[in-house]
Amino acid sequence: MIQKLLSLDRRWIFLIIAVVVFVPAILKIPVPVSTISNSTQQLYDTIEGFEPGEVVMISLDYGPSSMAELQPQLTALLHHCFAKDLRVIGINWAVFDSVLLGQNEFDRVARLHGKTYGPDYCYLGYKPGGLPNLLDMGKDISSVYPKDVHNKSLTDIPMMKAIKNYDHISLVVDLASVGSPPFWINYVYGRFQQTLALGVTGVMISELYPALDAGQIVGILPGLLGAAEYEYLIQDANYTMEGGDGATGMGIQSFLHVALILIIVFCNIAFFIDRRNRSNIA
């Protein structure tokens, strides 16, 4: 019996996971957060301290596969920036297939806050080249991005007339599901002392804590939980009344984690019973 449990057909586990994911997803059960991670609070406080008109650059280095975790982070950050009348530049430094994801969300959230493309925000998109692009933006952004995603020259975009390089940008936020954060930290913080923050997927958090501790980045949004925490903070401050996907995602994540913990506990109980039985026989 115990042996059967230990070698349980994985299709049963798939079924359990399907139920705990689909039910909260279909019912849209929101689970709001009530405690905030230090790393999220630090990023919120940094943006909160900015004066209207300051510039935030957001680099979307993720694709649709990670958008469940990172798109709610982008939405929450945009709400915060636009509500505080900050100007926002969107780029895709490392991943080209998220240009439309970012562009659509920038337009949507900007519209909710009555912001204008050009004076209040702009989207520069993706340019091949990798690391040299990061370095050259430290000297002249227009040398990397002569035009925006609408094929409009940067000199014709009102907000970009006063923004030449990192010196004119108060904060860069890299939302990443790929290995881009070390490049931003090593080259953009290391060489230009640019204030940096990150929003990453859950599995990437542990590798970035040393940079947070060393003060190389001012905050990290940890996965979907980070998005839910940020949503809580901006809603609490009345910056937006739009419900975010972070809180709804927390419902799914919570039920999934409960199921995983139960699965692990269950398999360990079976494992110990089996080991005791074997030692008794021996």
Place this chain on the structure above:
Amino acid sequence: MKRQIPIILCSLLGFCLVVRYFIPHRLSQDFESTVNDWVRILAVFAFVIGLGSLIRVHLRRIAMKVSHWQYSIVVFVGLLLMPLAALVDFVKTPNQLASLPANLTSKLQNGPLPATVRQALTEGGLSLPPVVTVESVGKRWKIQEQRQQFATDASSEIITQLDQGKIDRILRQKFSVRDLQLPESIEVTVQSKGRRWLLESGALWYLLIYQNQILTVSRDTTAAYIVGPNPVGSGDLPVYASRKFSKQGSSVNWLFLNVYVPLDATMFSLLAFFIASAAYRAFRARTMDATLLLLAGVILMFANAPLLANQFWHSVFGGLNFLPDAFPTLVKDWILQVPGMAARRAIQIGLALGAISQSLRILLGIDRAWMGE
């Protein structure tokens, strides 16, 4: 010679770039910019080579009819569909951003959009909704659909009656929203959004209840902006259109959002199932090391699930005053910031030393694996 020249080039450029880092002179910066330009150009060619390689591999699969060769046809369909859609979009709407002639800017004033200005904008390629107004906003003019915002004193009794789904006629009448009649002819649905309720009808009306006290109704807005001094000076003014005012990129956007995004997200989502299956088989406390890994994993999962870390924790341990409310989050932060970070730093230092030694080996021509040797 075939081997020596690439190695010499690699070593020379590599050492130059390393030395350049320590010489903040204009000439050295110009050199770096030039190299960066070359890298960007090479990166574009990498895309071209990649595309060529993809086509060659899949053509061969189709020609040789290897197993599952039919999927290669799907690759070509996808490969051709997106550029084709972009081409169609480009032909349909050649100019998204309109330009307003200077002689018409004097006609702008707060209120309805003058017919002559409307005609000029439409001819310029801007797709405008039937009824729009113009409003002076600082140094620019904003063209938008009518925007409405209302506040009401919806009682908590009404709010408690809200439920997911369709709103009934009685509840609709109970809303005492000043200056607003919810559209009778259109179905209004209610959706819970965290601490708010969203009342939606035909994607036009949003009713948001905040903290059971404030009720705000706003109409979804679309807008275009004429950017320029106010009062408007001379010269043609660019018009920045929001997405809903223009149709450019609609086919590509539709394909991206409705085909590519769900496919990519679905592929990645399958990981959850395999992780669960792997956890069942691998997460067993066989040794002390495995037990530590198991405990750290369970604590992180517990703290990353608000249902457990907040709601469950408060209901079970809320009465214990010596434990802080955010205890699971504090434990998680400690694991990440103390033992996790110590291990991570050790790994990163090791990686950095390894990268330095490997780079030196490549620069000195000792390691030639990058040449395919």
